[in-house]
Amino acid sequence: MTTKIFLQQLTNGISLGSLYGLVAIGYTMVYGILRLINFAHGDLLMVASYTAIYGIAMFTLPWYISFPLAIIVTGFVGIMLDKAAYKPLRDAPRISLLISAIGASFLLENLALVVIGGVPKAFPRPEIFAKVVSIHGVRIQVLTIYTPIITILLLFGLLFIVYRTKAGKAMRAASMDFETTRLMGIDLDRIIAFTFLLGSTMAGAGGIMWALKYPQVNPFMGVIPGLKAFIAAVLGGIGNIVGAVIGGFLLGLAEILLVAFMPEAAQYRDAFAFVILILVLLFRPTGIMGEPIVDKT
Amino acid sequence: MLQVENLHVYYGGIHALKGISLKVEKGQIVTLIGANGAGKTTTLRTIVGLVTPKEGSVIFNGEEIHKLKTHEIIRKGIGISPEGRRVFPNLTVMENLELGAYNRPPSEFQKDLDWVFSLFPRLAERKNQFAGTLSGGEQQMLALGRALMSRPNLVLLDEPSLGLAPLVVEEVFKTIQAINSQGSTILLVEQNAMAALNIAHYGYVLETGRVVLEGAGKELLEDERVRKAYLGE
Numbered sequence: 001m002t003t004k005i006f007l008q009q010l011t012n013g014i015s016l017g018s019l020y021g022l023v024a025i026g027y028t029m030v031y032g033i034l035r036l037i038n039f040a041h042g043d044l045l046m047v048a049s050y051t052a053i054y055g056i057a058m059f060t061l062p063w064y065i066s067f068p069l070a071i072i073v074t075g076f077v078g079i080m081l082d083k084a085a086y087k088p089l090r091d092a093p094r095i096s097l098l099i100s101a102i103g104a105s106f107l108l109e110n111l112a113l114v115v116i117g118g119v120p121k122a123f124p125r126p127e128i129f130a131k132v133v134s135i136h137g138v139r140i141q142v143l144t145i146y147t148p149i150i151t152i153l154l155l156f157g158l159l160f161i162v163y164r165t166k167a168g169k170a171m172r173a174a175s176m177d178f179e180t181t182r183l184m185g186i187d188l189d190r191i192i193a194f195t196f197l198l199g200s201t202m203a204g205a206g207g208i209m210w211a212l213k214y215p216q217v218n219p220f221m222g223v224i225p226g227l228k229a230f231i232a233a234v235l236g237g238i239g240n241i242v243g244a245v246i247g248g249f250l251l252g253l254a255e256i257l258l259v260a261f262m263p264e265a266a267q268y269r270d271a272f273a274f275v276i277l278i279l280v281l282l283f284r285p286t287g288i289m290g291e292p293i294v295d296k297t
Numbered sequence: 298m299l300q301v302e303n304l305h306v307y308y309g310g311i312h313a314l315k316g317i318s319l320k321v322e323k324g325q326i327v328t329l330i331g332a333n334g335a336g337k338t339t340t341l342r343t344i345v346g347l348v349t350p351k352e353g354s355v356i357f358n359g360e361e362i363h364k365l366k367t368h369e370i371i372r373k374g375i376g377i378s379p380e381g382r383r384v385f386p387n388l389t390v391m392e393n394l395e396l397g398a399y400n401r402p403p404s405e406f407q408k409d410l411d412w413v414f415s416l417f418p419r420l421a422e423r424k425n426q427f428a429g430t431l432s433g434g435e436q437q438m439l440a441l442g443r444a445l446m447s448r449p450n451l452v453l454l455d456e457p458s459l460g461l462a463p464l465v466v467e468e469v470f471k472t473i474q475a476i477n478s479q480g481s482t483i484l485l486v487e488q489n490a491m492a493a494l495n496i497a498h499y500g501y502v503l504e505t506g507r508v509v510l511e512g513a514g515k516e517l518l519e520d521e522r523v524r525k526a527y528l529g530e
């Protein structure tokens with residue numbers, strides 16, 4: 001393999017990994033506060049993509065309005081998801097929450113299937129993302145460069161909210177102890193809703209970039225990236241935001257490099273991701289950045 | 298200020314409170330004593346809405362609060378140092394105190410903080426330390442200070458002396474008195490009946506979910522039944 005192709009693959013890996021990371025943030029945030037794997041989280045990619053398509057196709061909005069709007073809508077769908085599927089179960093055993101999460105995921109997917117149909121829709125790709133630049137002879141689509149940059153910017157914004165604002169402090173408190181958080185006069189349900197809003201907004205941004213990268217949108221498009229992002233979150237240390245992004249980058253790189261060095265194994269790349277998951281769970285269940293997992297009442 | 302009337306609380310089939318009534322007047326220290334499992338913590342938890350009573354009412358400043366949510370009750374002006382301290386271990390001392398002041402106007406923060414630090418100078422020295430690394434006594438001070446950061450009209454304290462060295466216990470009780478003399482009304486739950494009754498204006502003795510005895514703090518200290526059951530005489 002030439003250096004050129006290697007560099008190209010490396011950029012692809014970083015770019016794909018940053019998408020996993022962006023989606024992984026939502027898993028990790030919700031896990032941090034509710035100790036729940038929100039299996040419906042991946043489906044938010046699909047929600048964002050369809051919303052963006054309809055914004056452009058039906059309401060003839062320009063992409064720079066339709067995309068951000070779709071991201072915001074996705075954030076609010078996340079809040080609704082919490083209200084409908086998780087909030088009624090706040091005091092229920094955790095297994096009920098998990099079942100509800102799986103149910104919510106099926107509901108979103110099949111609702112899209114019924115309402116929109118299973119035929120893949122083409123995602124509109126604005127010229128400014130599709131352009132190809134050549135750096136020292138390495139040809140790269142600009143989207144591939146934008147993706148990690150946007151991810152890092154969003155990550156810093158998010159870290160600012162979590163570590164420097166009052167609501168962020170309340171979120172961190174809630175991730176340790178619900179009751180005492182409420183005893184501080186904090187409206188716990190609002191803090192949880194805010195957590196869903198943030199995580200889902202990240203998934204919305206991830207969904208749009210995913211659809212720009214693979215511009216075929218269908219009701220089940222969120223399943224595989226959702227699972228990969230979940231693996232990234234576990235790899236990085238579930239509950240840890242920076243860990244989620246690092247886990248995403250590593251998983252993306254590992255996958256792309258596997259494909260680059262062993263092209264004959266390319267068809268096993270999804271299986272490869274699960275092997276990583278199993279290895280992490282076996283040998284380092286707290287992941288790269290994870291702290292020991294505290295059970296919460 | 299606070300009036301609890303005929304409170305009945307169940308945990309599943311367990312009848313934990315069987316008609317508790319008590320009153321806290323403004324400016325007082327009122328104490329709630331009783332053996333393990335008597336229902337002291339449950340009473341406090343019901344006041345702040347963590348537990349819903351099956352029957353009875355809680356009236357705070359003339360307003361029924363037992364149907365409100367916990368955060369709404371707290372915002373009416375109640376601060377609590379819960380059983381077992383419950384500081385946020387992975388947050389710093391400062392962040393814990395900031396959370397106590399969650400609903401205070403930011404302009405008041407520095408003043409309130411100075412006040413709490415004057416009561417607990419140790420907290421000022423440790424303000425950037427993670428709360429989980431504080432000693433038990435320091436954590437107790439933090440839980441107290443955190444409760445005070447909201448400048449509550451009524452402070453609920455659940456066994457603030459638990460697990461502390463005798464000297465520190467003395468200090469905690471002095472601080473409670475100091476806080477009270479600076480205008481805070483206090484409802485104090487204690488195992489340490491002697492110390493609690495000593496500083497209390499009024500006291501209630503709980504036994505298996507019922508108030509079995511009540512009276513002025515000094516009176517209860519003299520009471521034979523109290524001396525037998527709780528002061529080990």
Ligand SMILES: Nc1ncnc2c1ncn2[C@@H]1O[C@H](COP(=O)(O)OP(=O)(O)OP(=O)(O)O)[C@@H](O)[C@H]1O
Pocket residue numbers: 308309311313331332333334335336337338339340380488
């Ligand atoms: N979550 C719960 N579920 C079931 N029973 C409970 C629960 N919390 C308390 N109880 C029961 O209610 C009764 C009163 O408990 P409570 O914690 O109010 O006692 P306490 O007076 O605070 O005791 P201590 O001095 O040991 O703290 C006890 O019999 C206890 O077992």
Ligand SMILES: [Mg+2]
Pocket residue numbers: 337338339380
């Ligand atoms: Mg108790």
